[in-house]
Amino acid sequence: MSTTHPTRAPHDVRLAASLPPTPAPLLRVRGLSVSYTPPRKGTHLGTGAALRDADLEVRPGEIVGIVGETGSGKTTLARATVGLVAPAAGEIEFAGEDIGGLRRRARRAFRRSGQVQLVFQDPLRSLDPDLTVTELVREPLDIAGTLSRAERGQRVAESLRLVGLDPEAVADRRPRQLSGGQRQRVSLARAISTRPRLLFCDEPVSALDVSNRNLILNLLDQLRTELDLAVVIIAHDLSSLAGIADRVAVFYRGRIVEQGPIRAVLEEPAHPYTALLTASAPTIALGHEDRLTPDRLRPDPDRPAWPADLGCVFAHRCPFAHDACAEQPRSAPLPHAPQRQSACHDAVVWRERLDPPHPQKESA
Numbered sequence: 001m002s003t004t005h006p007t008r009a010p011h012d013v014r015l016a017a018s019l020p021p022t023p024a025p026l027l028r029v030r031g032l033s034v035s036y037t038p039p040r041k042g043t044h045l046g047t048g049a050a051l052r053d054a055d056l057e058v059r060p061g062e063i064v065g066i067v068g069e070t071g072s073g074k075t076t077l078a079r080a081t082v083g084l085v086a087p088a089a090g091e092i093e094f095a096g097e098d099i100g101g102l103r104r105r106a107r108r109a110f111r112r113s114g115q116v117q118l119v120f121q122d123p124l125r126s127l128d129p130d131l132t133v134t135e136l137v138r139e140p141l142d143i144a145g146t147l148s149r150a151e152r153g154q155r156v157a158e159s160l161r162l163v164g165l166d167p168e169a170v171a172d173r174r175p176r177q178l179s180g181g182q183r184q185r186v187s188l189a190r191a192i193s194t195r196p197r198l199l200f201c202d203e204p205v206s207a208l209d210v211s212n213r214n215l216i217l218n219l220l221d222q223l224r225t226e227l228d229l230a231v232v233i234i235a236h237d238l239s240s241l242a243g244i245a246d247r248v249a250v251f252y253r254g255r256i257v258e259q260g261p262i263r264a265v266l267e268e269p270a271h272p273y274t275a276l277l278t279a280s281a282p283t284i285a286l287g288h289e290d291r292l293t294p295d296r297l298r299p300d301p302d303r304p305a306w307p308a309d310l311g312c313v314f315a316h317r318c319p320f321a322h323d324a325c326a327e328q329p330r331s332a333p334l335p336h337a338p339q340r341q342s343a344c345h346d347a348v349v350w351r352e353r354l355d356p357p358h359p360q361k362e363s364a
């Protein structure tokens with residue numbers, strides 16, 4: 001005789017039913033590869049593809065952090081999504097529309113529509129020094145060409161106010177006549193002037209001092225609420241994302257090696273590279289159960305060198321690399337946490353192979 005109550009659904013089904021429905025992704029990237037060099041004969045990717053086989057989803061109103069060292073492909077993902085570079089392979093879907101497969105002219109029309117905007121790294125270099133603030137913020141509206149002249153004027157003033165600038169005070173100034181924080185606000189006003197649904201911010205605070213950093217990050221948080229904006233923040237270091245991002249994707253040498261809700265990723269990294277990042281920034285490492293230190297996450301110096309281009313992108317720096325790592329692992333959901341993904345053959349078990357801490361080295 002069955003002991004299960006006939007009207008009672010299993011626990012996880014009841015739990016799922018009690019949760020609010022997850023909105024459909026605004027951006028869905030699947031198997032995206034981008035190469036800046038022409039493909040070699042017999043291959044579909046150029047030598048040294050800048051981005052390989054990337055999967056990423058961004059939901060409306062969400063803040064997703066992208067972290068990784070220089071040259072790991074973060075900006076390339078943003079440029080491909082905005083339509084500045086064509087993918088070599090994979091799909092990019094925005095609001096249900098296939099934008100990765102658009103031909104050159106249609107891609108340009110999408111870019112000009114301003115539905116996805118990119119805020120570049122350094123406002124001093126990316127803002128035209130000869131234009132006034134009004135001209136800079138109005139330019140994307142002129143390009144999109146959907147508003148009348150009067151409406152554009154109103155939208156410029158509204159956008160400046162949204163980023164905390166007084167339109168009358170800054171309208172006629174040029175970038176050099178503004179402080180670093182004000183310039184970054186002008187970049188943001190320019191990006192939101194078309195009322196995009198998705199904003200990529202490339203290192204939005206790296207050129208700013210600490211007090212301005214927090215102001216700009218708080219402003220991004222505020223804008224996502226006020227404009228129902230999804231924001232992708234690209235950063236070198238996890239610490240600038242810790243207080244603001246809902247989810248994080250970790251890039252290493254052109255691949256997304258781990259992604260998931262930021263707190264879970266910081267508390268219990270599922271990829272040895274993420275563990276190394278958190279261990280190198282102890283102020284943000286939230287895990288308590290074993291203190292990961294960079295020492296414990298480096299290969300044994302006596303191990304024979306692993307060729308940097310063999311298999312897993314991180315194997316040459318990974319203390320846990322073994323024969324299976326001669327093949328690049330696909331990114332896969334963690335068995336115990338399907339909302340998280342790791343591209344590690346040993347995503348769940350590498351911790352068990354950690355050497356004990358080296359007391360002398362740690363106290364040194």
Ligand SMILES: Nc1ncnc2c1ncn2[C@@H]1O[C@H](COP(=O)(O)OP(=O)(O)OP(=O)(O)O)[C@@H](O)[C@H]1O
Pocket residue numbers: 036037049050068069070071072073074075076077236
């Ligand atoms: N226009 C380009 N032409 C050729 N190669 C490029 C171009 N832009 C980027 N690359 C190369 O593509 C790779 C990924 O670069 P990308 O700018 O996406 O990295 P990133 O993670 O954003 O780095 P950073 O943090 O320094 O901005 C790097 O090897 C880079 O040299």
